[in-house]
Amino acid sequence: MKIRIAEARALVADVMSTYGYDAEQSAIISDHLIDTELRGFSQGGLARAVTLTERLDDSEPFGPITTIQETVSSLAIDGGDQAGYIVARELTERLIDKCETSAAVVGTARNTWCTGMFSYYLEILAAAGLMGFIASSGGPYVAPYGASEARFGTNPVAFGFPTDKDPVIWDIGTSSLMLADLTIAKKHGAELPTGLAFTASGETTTDPSAVLDGGTITTWGGHKGSGLALAAQLLGMMAGSAIAPPWLTDMGFFMFVVDPAALSPDFPARASEFVEIMHATRPVDRDQPVRVPFERSIALREQMRAAGEFEVEDRFVEALRGAASRRPA
Structure with missing residues (x-):
């Protein structure tokens, strides 16, 4: 409809x-x-x-968002088991305020879940003229490279850069498949691509139901993606979140924010210039011109x-x- x-x-x-x-x-x-x-x-x-x-x-009734630790350039908050859309938004806004007096600030949130698309927060940062990096950890659903047992969450990472026009934002999950991919494939009776998932006993499978029933998926990008997922897991743990929380609980959220004006006042203009250089790059397929993320x-x-x-x-x-x-x- x-x-x-x-x-x-x-x-x-x-x-x-x-x-x-x-x-x-x-x-x-x-x-x-x-x-x-x-x-x-x-x-x-x-x-x-x-x-x-x-x-x-x-769920039990959620509590308030509270401050765990705070300095002029850092902030750690507890989400009170509230949905991450609220918690991460508050963290974003408070870090923007801190950037008025500090060129680089860092913040974390724990005891929260479902923070949504990181590009949403990065777009807010870019509108304030700020660059941001975000990473998150979650419940184990993804196997490290060379393994068939889950140790990572889907662990998204994202960068956002302000320009004179639209921001440049790169936002990805570090797993080869997302949970939504599995549920959609199961609903439509479709098989998964080969080599991306394991059953609960560690056998390779293309059956989304077998993966959802205690199985696991691989990381994106082989050993390189596995290393990125590991880094995201550790950054999420820096928030104080559990090492292996149950699904949709206690995701660790990490945000680093920089004011480019403190380093290169003309950065947005030069970033815009580089975007145009990217657009002018010769494409492999003339019907598919080169574009930048977002x-x-x-x-x-x-x-x-x-x-x-x-x-x-x-x-x-x-x-x-x-x-x-x-x-x-």
């Missing part, structure tokens, strides 16, 4: 309010999920909102906003409407 953007935004906010989030917090979660949807990653949009309700239904995402979002609506599976909308109907009067 098609749903109007404004309707979807209001629906998600209404649902979040049933779980104790106030109007501002509900709007933050909704904005992040809808932005993800508009940029073409539907697994992280209304489908993810349904996952949030399932997790919140099985460009496709921005273009798709603008197209979706102009249309005013997007396509979504009926079951997700129905599930959310059912959850919203439980809203207290």
Whole structure:
């Protein structure tokens, strides 16, 4: 079905309010999920909102976000088991404030889950003229290179750079497949590519059900991706999170922010110049010009906003409407 953007935004906010989030917090979660949807990653949009309700239904009431440690250039917070969309957004905003007096700041968050797309926070940083790096750890679902037993989370990492125009943002997971890839493949009865997954007993498999039933997936990029996943795991642990937390609990979130003006005042202009140099690079396929990360995402979002609506599976909308109907009067 098609749903109007404004309707979807209001629906998600209404649902979040049933779980104790106030109007501002509900709007933050909704904005992040809808932005993800508009940029073409539907697994992280209304489908993810349904996952949030399932997790919140099985959770104890969450607590407040608290400060663990703080200096002029660092901040460590405890998310109180709140959804990461709220926790990571607060960390981002507080680090931006710190950059008014410190050229480089670092922050972490623990006791949180589902922080969403890192590019969302990096876009906020870039709008403030700041460069950012983010990494996160989570529950074990990914095997190190050469192994068939899970030790890593899907452990995304992301960089964001301000320019005179749109930011350059590179945001990836360090696993060869994401959990959403497995659930979608299972739903459609599709097999996984060979060599990317193992059963619970360590046998290679292309069956997504076998992977979801205690199996594991490989890292992206072989031993290089495995090293990157390890680094993300350790950075997440720097937040004080558990080494191997259960799924959707206590993800470790790490953010490093730099004010380029303290190092190179004309950096945004030179970054824009380099983007144009990238665009002018001779492509292998003349019908596929070279682009930089995040460009496709921005273009798709603008197209979706102009249309005013997007396509979504009926079951997700129905599930959310059912959850919203439980809203207290």
